[in-house]
């Protein structure tokens with residue numbers, strides 16, 4: 001026999017009554033209790049949302065390996081900053097440009113704001129836009145305006161990182177000309193110019209011009225960036241340190257020879273002329289983390305060659321782009337992986 005259904009809740013409010021809540025848009029606690037599932041699920045996600053909300057002031061803690069090119073670049077960034085000059089970081093995807101920008105903001109104890117450029121980015125994403133609900137009440141006034149990250153950084157004197165600027169169009173980049181040159185910013189929806197806080201500091205990052213999806217950045221913008229600093233894939237020793245740094249939280253480390261194997265595979269692929277988008281620092285970190293976690297799940301206390309081979313394939317196979325679409329990715333990858341993992 002089918003299980004008996006539980007009796008229907010008796011205290012459910014009739015529809016007409018629920019509609020009367022309209023007068024007061026936030027239901028009272030008692031009313032909240034009586035509203036069924038949808039409210040419970042909204043509450044659940046509201047609570048999770050509250051807990052997950054990032055407060056930049058508290059969450060800036062970023063720890064990096066500041067050695068070699070990272071130390072040098074950070075020094076140059078500090079010099080540029082102290083000389084009142086804007087700087088840009090150039091380098092392939094995943095060498096640490098964004099991380100270094102964030103680290104820099106932490107070093108000079110400023111709020112960090114950033115936006116990553118793409119075809120989909122609009123001026124409103126930088127400057128802000130009207131909140132429709134508030135605008136409905138107050139009209140199109142500044143009280144109903146939700147300030148975007150660039151406006152916020154200009155107002156409070158934060159570090160603004162324009163990430164991957166050569167993926168954005170000229171129209172967007174032109175927005176930065178006034179804050180950089182004249183220390184003023186125009187906000188079209190408010191028809192207002194604001195003075196840029198004297199502590200505002202701008203950093204741009206970009207991928208090398210030959211990277212996929214990049215444009216030539218306009219001269220007017222380029223000339224506002226006084227110092228362009230290059231970051232490249234780090235040498236083996238430094239990349240090994242970065243690997244170690246990024247697996248510290250896991251239960252056991254990687255054997256030296258396996259670490260060397262990962263670096264070997266990655267560097268081999270970076271030099272391979274058939275590979276269009278070579279593996280970044282992220283790939284090495286991901287292979288290491290996946291291998292350690294897999295070994296742990298299998299009840300082992302160290303990573304074996306077999307596990308590492310499998311994880312390297314899982315991470316690299318789809319992330320790599322080869323110049324010709326007809327190459328047998330798996331065959332090329334297997335032969336490289338097998339060369340380093342016996």
Ligand SMILES: Nc1ncnc2c1ncn2[C@@H]1O[C@H](COP(=O)(O)OP(=O)(O)O)[C@@H](O)[C@H]1O
Nearest residue numbers: 064065070093094095096097098099242281282
């Ligand atoms: N100096 C470093 N020390 C520790 N980890 C680093 C360092 N540089 C980069 N990483 C790690 O490498 C990954 C890619 O860095 P990211 O800054 O996103 O690169 P990019 O902006 O150049 O694409 C991140 O997971 C980051 O934590």
Ligand SMILES: [Mg+2]
Nearest residue numbers: 094097098163
């Ligand atoms: Mg980045």
